[in-house]
Amino acid sequence: MAVADWVPIREELRSHEPYGAPQLDVAVRLNTNENPYGPSESTADAMARSVAAVATELNRYPDREAMALRAALAGYLGHGLTADAVWAANGSNEVMQQILQAFGGPDRTALSYAPTYSMYPEYARNTNTRWVTGRRNDEFGIDVARATALIERERPDVVLLTSPNNPTGTALPLDAVRAIGDVAPGVVVVDEAYAEFRRDGTPTALELLADHPRLLVTRTMSKAFALAGGRVGYVAAAPEIIDALRVVRLPYHLSAVTQAVARVALDHADEPLARVDELRETRDKLAAQLNELGLDVAESDANFILFGTFADRHAVWQGLLEHGVLIRETGPEGWLRVSVGTRDETQAFYHALREVLGK
Incomplete structure (x- = not known):
């Protein structure tokens, strides 16, 4: 959907399309890394009560600093x-x-x-920031020597690291983050959107914050907390870095309803985190099944699996869709990504894939 010629959009945006994964009405949707388990009935009831409590004051602006929510998030982290x-x-x-x-x-x-999250260059484009791309190695990790050499050459103001990485699922060792932080002249961001799904023993970059003042660690409530529709993300960093972000935030950017729902979700964190354990088990079982089919499977610390390789990945994607299963055609050429669903959804995908592949 190209922008019409007569629309006076910035020229560097004219040929671009909006970001988005296909939203199709199929039986099994495993393409956007959502948590397949919604909030429990008791949590949903508590959310409804919290929304009702703020509803009579929606004529007033919310707390523009979201202090109660930020305190709750700090306690969780x-x-x-x-x-x-x-x-x-x-x-x-x-x-x-x-x-x-x-x-x-x-x-x-x-x-x-x-390969990494496809929105990063769009953030750069939208803010008129020059974008530079390095490459991950064949196992989708980061070669520290090559990575730091690129930083020393390009002198970036922002380095974006993703751990676990999307779309590959691979996590970074903290030594790699430290090495990159030691040479980066600006801020280093570790995107941990899928951190709750990481395997036992996989560390978090939160451990490095105290000794690295220009480090930022971002998280989301969309995945582990099953709150994708609530739209809550957050970042931990030195207070001085947080103050810099406050300079560019829009007035009253986070609604009173959003803040209230997120606080309830944090109060009931034990419920979704128990589901995370189940999803990790389902992921690991599926990875083993895909390996048994003779497929390449990237090691995943996230709630999805990147697998391949296929001479015609679109044909495999289309075949699965015809079986009522929607996954994501993304990542390096020849690879596909499947989100981890319920046990039944995941097995429906596996059996459909076997039929498509004739195995």
Whole structure:
């Protein structure tokens, strides 16, 4: 859907299309890394009561600093964090946009390592930030020597690291984050949108915050907390970094309803986190099944699996769709990505894939 010629849009945007995965009405939707388990009835009831409590005051603006929510998020994250070291916005997408607004911009550079989240270059584009792409290795990790050499050459103002990485699912060792932070002249962002799904023993970059003042760790409530429709993302960093993000935030950007629902979700965190354990088990079982089919499977610490390789991945994607299963055609050429669903959904995908592949 190209922008009409007569529309006076910025020329560098004219040929671009809006971001988005296909939204199709099929029986099994495993293409957007959502949590397949919604909030429990008791949590939903508590959310409804919290919304009702703020509804009579919706004529007033919300707390523009979202202090109660930020305190709750800091408590959830631990690591000695306090409310002034956490910032919240409408999904981690808005957090990332604010980071590029504050630390990127004209005559500034952002850098990441592909394959990775496809929205990163769009954040850069939207903020007039120069974009530089390095490459991950064949196992989708980051070669520290090559990565730091690229940083020393390009001198980026923002380095975006993703752990676990999307679309590959691979996590970064903390030594790699440290090494990159030691040479990066600007801020380093570790996007941990899928952190709750990481395997036992896989560390979080939150451990590095105390010793790395220019490090930011972003998270989301869309995945583990089953709150994709609530649109809540957040970031932990030094209070001085958080203050820089506050400079570019829009007035009253996070609604009273959103803040109330998110606080309830945090109060009931044990319920979705128990489901996370189940989803990790389902992921690992599926990865083993895909390996048994003779497929290449990227090691995943997320709630999805990247698998391949196919001479014609679109034909496989289309075949699955004809079986009522929607996955994502993304990542390196020849690979496909499937989100982890319920046990039944995941097995429906597996059996459909076997039929498509004739196995």
